[in-house]
Amino acid sequence: MKKLPSFDDLMIPLIxxxxxxxxxxxxxxxxxxxxxxxxxxxxxxxxLHDPEKSGQTEVGYRLAWARTYLKKFEYLENSxxxxxxxxxxxxxxxxxxxxxVVIYVRGLDKNTSSSKELEDIHEFIEVVEENxxxxxLATVLTQKLDPSAFERLIQRLxxxxxxxxxxxxxxxxxxxxxxKGIARIHGFMSFHVLFQCKRYKGSVSASExxxxxxxxxxxxxxxxxxxxxxxxxxxxxxxxxxxxxPIDLVDGDELADKLKELELGMKIELVEKIIIDESWFESI
Numbered sequence: 001m002k003k004l005p006s007f008d009d010l011m012i013p014l015i016x017x018x019x020x021x022x023x024x025x026x027x028x029x030x031x032x033x034x035x036x037x038x039x040x041x042x043x044x045x046x047x048l049h050d051p052e053k054s055g056q057t058e059v060g061y062r063l064a065w066a067r068t069y070l071k072k073f074e075y076l077e078n079s080x081x082x083x084x085x086x087x088x089x090x091x092x093x094x095x096x097x098x099x100x101v102v103i104y105v106r107g108l109d110k111n112t113s114s115s116k117e118l119e120d121i122h123e124f125i126e127v128v129e130e131n132x133x134x135x136x137l138a139t140v141l142t143q144k145l146d147p148s149a150f151e152r153l154i155q156r157l158x159x160x161x162x163x164x165x166x167x168x169x170x171x172x173x174x175x176x177x178x179x180k181g182i183a184r185i186h187g188f189m190s191f192h193v194l195f196q197c198k199r200y201k202g203s204v205s206a207s208e209x210x211x212x213x214x215x216x217x218x219x220x221x222x223x224x225x226x227x228x229x230x231x232x233x234x235x236x237x238x239x240x241x242x243x244x245x246p247i248d249l250v251d252g253d254e255l256a257d258k259l260k261e262l263e264l265g266m267k268i269e270l271v272e273k274i275i276i277d278e279s280w281f282e283s284i
Contacts, residue, residue, distance in 0.1 A: 024085035200229030223247035
């Protein structure tokens with residue numbers, strides 16, 4: 001088994017992936033492109049960060065830290081909508097030295113003001129807390145929901161996302177198809193979609209994607225495969241294979257983000273932050 005890449009090993013492939021994506025991309029797009037560029041083995045991609053608590057892969061976890069370091073190095077920026085982009089600094093200085101990034105970021109705590117230190121600590125806490133709530137959610141979805149409840153959750157999720165006529169079928173011997181619905185695009189266009197949802201801790205394989213596609217051919221415009229786990233590299237390629245009906249994939253990490261966005265099964269508490277305007281007091 002090949003040694004897993006460290007988070008700093010992933011910095012250059014991450015930058016290259018964003019460059020190939022046109023300078024910006026979602027976490028899913030970045031992950032898929034990094035896999036394509038790096039040609040990791042299946043064993044490497046199938047390793048989970050914490051098999052008991054989450055379906056997140058170790059490569060995905062380390063990519064998250066690579067993004068955090070590159071953001072502090074001012075090579076990346078991200079929007080509130082989860083899109084990451086190359087900064088002007090990154091475009092003007094394409095020859096990145098990962099060791100330089102690590103030294104610079106780790107030196108921030110020693111060489112910056114206390115306010116900057118607090119900001120760095122806050123960013124670290126945010127990363128830890130995100131992993132924590134996603135692990136907790138994964139435990140609920142995989143251990144405390146029965147299959148029919150999980151199917152109803154996905155039905156609700158699709159409805160909240162704009163799908164209409166969403167039905168859960170769950171017929172045995174139907175190639176794993178769990179339901180169907182119609183995706184409405186801006187009120188004008190619509191696509192008939194068949195979906196499959198799996199409560200996995202591990203990875204969905206390419207053969208499962210092929211079986212799903214075989215069951216949906218001629219019955220829908222698109223397929224949607226949702227899992228609490230992850231997809232193997234071969235599964236990602238199979239889903240977008242040329243000449244085959246397209247299948248959209250949603251892994252556990254994306255599922256968690258969508259449930260958070262729609263506030264399904266969770267409450268979001270915002271912490272009040274007080275900022276003192278010294279100039280206001282001085283102007284009195």
